[in-house]
Amino acid sequence: MTSTLTEPKAAKAAKSSKPVIVLRNIRKTYMMGHVAVEVLRGISMTIDPGDFAAIMGASGSGKSTTMHIIGCLDVPSRGYYWLDGIDVRSLTDEDLSKIRNRKIGFVFQSFNLIPRLSVLANVELPLTYQGVKKQERRERAVAALSATGMSHRLIHMPTELSGGEQQRVAVARAVVTNPSILLADEPTGNLPSHQSAEVMNIFSQLNAEGRTVILVTHEEDIAEHAKRIIRIQDGMVVRDTRSLPVDALPPRLDASSKKTASRPISARLADGSSPPHGLLLNTDTPSESISRDSK
């Protein structure tokens, strides 16, 4: 039942064949008073770079918990998680901050925008923590917001937006850093179908450029955008089906509908930013601050 069964051997460069995410036997236990509740009961999965996976499952099955662990926002109670081949338990708080900042884009199920900052300031924030200069920061944030159709709401406060609008701002904030891994927890849950299609098209385009995308969804037709569907039930992976190989184009990519389709979306999000993979942890990109040697 692991992904390797259905995965065709990657015919691409050796670099991209190395899995970017490996979960082994991840368990997560919460203490409810004196009762221990085991929410994840041995989750294992392997995600190769450039994959596009949809995680599905009933409410309360542990999808968000899994995503938080993958996003380095939470730690498992037991089990192993290798990110780009590095055991995340060996990383310091500082390293994890850098990974969250540069390598991973996360769309929260509950958006998690900072309520007292404007839409623009919210989207700029990850870039601020990267030390991007003000002018560039603004341009990239506006680009990300126009990609999600929110450029007309720059100076609004999050509380002045509808749920769907907040969701699109949250997506813009996740993609603004041009991350190599995009994790989205029900990113279209509050959107009408045409806006879902737009957001999914952003994800498809980023994936077409080689970025890894994992999203949680309840809707079958959203999951159809992915190359692979992982089903979770009661804290365990119960089914893992692949419909397309890792290096294929995403199935529902609709490049023609975009006026700006002549340029890759990542170029529109960020001119000249880092390559999709090996962003942080590979020794062949010494410009990035974390390398294996420094560990």
Place this chain on the structure above:
Amino acid sequence: MSWADNFIIAIRGITANKVRSALTVLGLLIGVSAVIILVAVGNGSSLSVEQRINQLGSNTLTVLNTGRFGRGPAVSGTQTQEATLTMTDVKDMENPNEAPDVKSVSPVVSTSETATYGSASYSTSVIGSTASYLSAEDYTLSSGNPITNQEVTSHSRVVDIGSEVVSNLFDPGQNPIGQTIQLGSVNFQVVGVLASKGSSGLTNEDSVVIAPYTAVQDELTGYSQSFSELIVQGKSSSTLNLAESEVESILAATNNTTIANLPFNIINQASLLSTAKSTTSTLTVLLGAVAAISLLVGGIGVMNIMLVTVTERTREIGIRKAIGASKAAILVQFLFEAVLLSLIGGALGVGIGMIGTVFRIDGVRPVVAPYSIILAFGVAVVIGVFFGLYPANRAASLRPIDALRYD
């Protein structure tokens, strides 16, 4: 991140929570300005009390007749009589053999009279004494002559009048010297005008008429052996205590009693001054303590506000960490916020404190003590920074997901 970015993030944090920021600033402002104003008031009243007592002259003793009975316990039921201050006492005290440290003794009879000149009248206190009274009480003349001992002996009806009496009886520009005024219904001739001593608060020393005691007894109080008080001038303020004990022995002898049972009150200006100094410094300490408490309360208010908003801020910190802020970046942000807020609060507090000390408070002109500014400002900044950073540090140490879930 650059300093400019940190600064912008901090400013955004401050302006995004206007009420919280305003309350924090207010708490610090009140504490700081209270310290500055109260210490300045204490300081100012110390100085003014010292000044007043210095005005009284620091080398005089005042022997007050309190109307108590003297001459010791009655031998038989009829011998007790009221103790008096008499001319004999004055002569004894002026005797350099008996009281070598006494420079002069001025007997005083006093009363209140309405002074009239033409149609103007003014109620004033009348002091009958001798020539030495003026120098013992630090009076100087702005014009005319002091009363002389010869005038005392000759029972002359002449007066030196205080500046307040002049301004109430005479037209501006009119020379009072040589004029005749009535005290009650008796005519006295003005021979001198006293220079103003300013109000001492206790009594108005410019609303006074000084005449030979003989004339006052003749015309106003009626003749009596007894004086209401004696003003004893010591040779110097350092030997005033010696003079005091000499005066005490003389009085004990004439009244047939012991020093401990003297039927008079003796007020030593030098010891009055030191008592007053210690009283007013106690006052300053007390006011300072009240102010320190208000600064503390302000600090607790700041702490409260910081802790109350910890939920909101913890979520915010969770979000910031989730999108890649390091713990250091968050601490720097909150440090900036806290420093900015407490600098603003402290500076406004100093400003308001300085403005507040310009006004007279209950007749006291506050005098700002520089140490109070430094102390209050320093404490305000420390409180602001500590209570701003402490909750932030706790929240920034959480895992992002735990911070996000916090409520």
